[in-house]
Amino acid sequence: MTKQTSFTQGKILQPLILFAFPVLLALFLQAMYGAIDLLIVGKFASSVDVSAVSTGSQIMVTLTNLVSSFAMGLTILLGQQIGRGEKEAGGKSVGTGILFFIIIAVIMSIAMLFLAPQVSSLMNAPQEAFDKTVAYLRICGGGMVVIVAYNLIGCIFRGLGDSKTPLITVAIxxxxxxxxxxxxxxxxxxxxxGAAIATVFAQVISVLISLLLIRKTELPFTLHRKYIKNH
Structure with missing residues (x-):
């Protein structure tokens, strides 16, 4: 496992920088999904496809940033509880987070599947690219479950003081x-x-790797199924 960063002993500045930089870089790489799609689509597809990906990716970046912001809150709370040695409280926070993120994933997925035309219209998608924009949003929106899952696992790693593992998984x-x-x-x-399917597939890979790594990690909190409820 990647070495964890401690904020409870010694000076704070260097550990803070070492912890924060991978977080910022991971967020940057997440935002680059749409840019990569746009670059490759612009090379091998039509201008209509470029317009659709450009509009759709902006919406997906916004939703991803929203989920990441929620995840930061759990990271802070979990880090505090681990630092105080509160294993049961940490497990309950993670359990509540799991429930909360499941609800977010379901709401966002349903919203993007059924409201993609309305969202595309709100973003003033060009008429020629309107149907393709809707398709991009529906495919990527259907993958909101894996986006939410990655951010949930990533915030747990960061709560443990490990910000490098989420960076590695998103880079992969x-x-x-x-x-x-x-x-x-x-x-x-x-x-x-194709760009939308590739994006969702890549995020599935990221989640699978994250799950594999966290299963091999000795967690400093207690987690039971009964904790997966609102505390």
């Missing part, structure tokens, strides 16, 4: 996103839909 996802974009857009000429 970026690589898979590029590979997926090239295969679906350059070879199969799927355009907007």
């Amino acid at each position: 996802a970026c690589v898979f996103n590029i590979i997926g974009d090239l295969i679906l857009c350059a070879i199969f000429h799927m355009g907007t839909e």
